[in-house]
Amino acid sequence: MKPIWPALMLGIAMPALAQPAPQAAAEAANPARLAAARQLVGLLNLEQTFDQMFVPLMPVFAQAVIGALQGDLDTxxxxxxxxxxxxGGQDRFVTILSQEFFRSLxxxxxxxKESAAAEYAKTFSESELRDLIAFYTSGTGAKMLSLAPDLQKRLAAAGQEIGRKAGEEAGRRAFERAEQEMLPRKAQTSS
Structure with a gap:
């Protein structure tokens, strides 16, 4: 088995390596640039985007919490x-955990949204942010914003179906491969 410490060290170092250059950080801190980024973020309907991202994850989160609590000797x-x-048993608890997590989130x-504005301010110049604002307040940009949630739902549904098929295929192949690689030849022939 390969040691994991090199990957772990790289993972720890990556955020430091990914920091913006001092000039980019200073530019992002420019009040006018940040104000433009906040204005852009205000146009993007991020609450709706966040809801679409997080709502499907709530039951997954709840199940993970339940698993952790069941595995903890104290709980x-x-x-x-x-x-x-x-x-209502576990189904009711999943619902309660999901609702409370969503409320907190x-x-x-x-x-x-403030983090998003900071990232936009780091990524785009003030002029580029103004161009984006102009686009999203234009007819085409406004149409894009109004249709984006439905488009995202359709793309997510397509992605889920593709992911389901890929998961089935990968699971089948992984099981076959694991049997070949992990079980002694003698055990394979006797079953």
Whole structure:
């Protein structure tokens, strides 16, 4: 097995390596540039985009939390009682966790929008930001913004279907390969 520490060290170092040059950071801090980025972010309907991104992840998050709580010695018994005896069981708890996570996340949308504005300010010049604002306030840009949520839903559905097919294929191949590579030849022939 290959040691993981080189990859771990690289992963730790990457954020430092990815920092913008001092000049780019200073330009991003330019108040006019940041104001233009905030104006652009205000046009982009990010709340709707965030909702579309995060809502499908809520049950996944909830299941992960449940798994972690069930695996923790300090919470295992309480989880068993809650899921076995609580009204609605695990399905109800998944719903509650999803709703509470979404509520907490939505309360942080202003922070996400401010982070997005900072990233736009780092990425685009003030002039480019003004060009983007002009585009999104034009007829074509406004149409793009109004149709983007539906377009994103259709693209997400297509991506899910493609992902489902790829997952089925990869799972089948991985299982076949794992049997060949991981089981001794003798065990394969005796089954």
């Amino acid at each position: 295992r018994d309480a989880m068993r009682v809650l899921l076995e005896k609580g009204e 939505r309360a942080r949308y202003p922070d996400l």
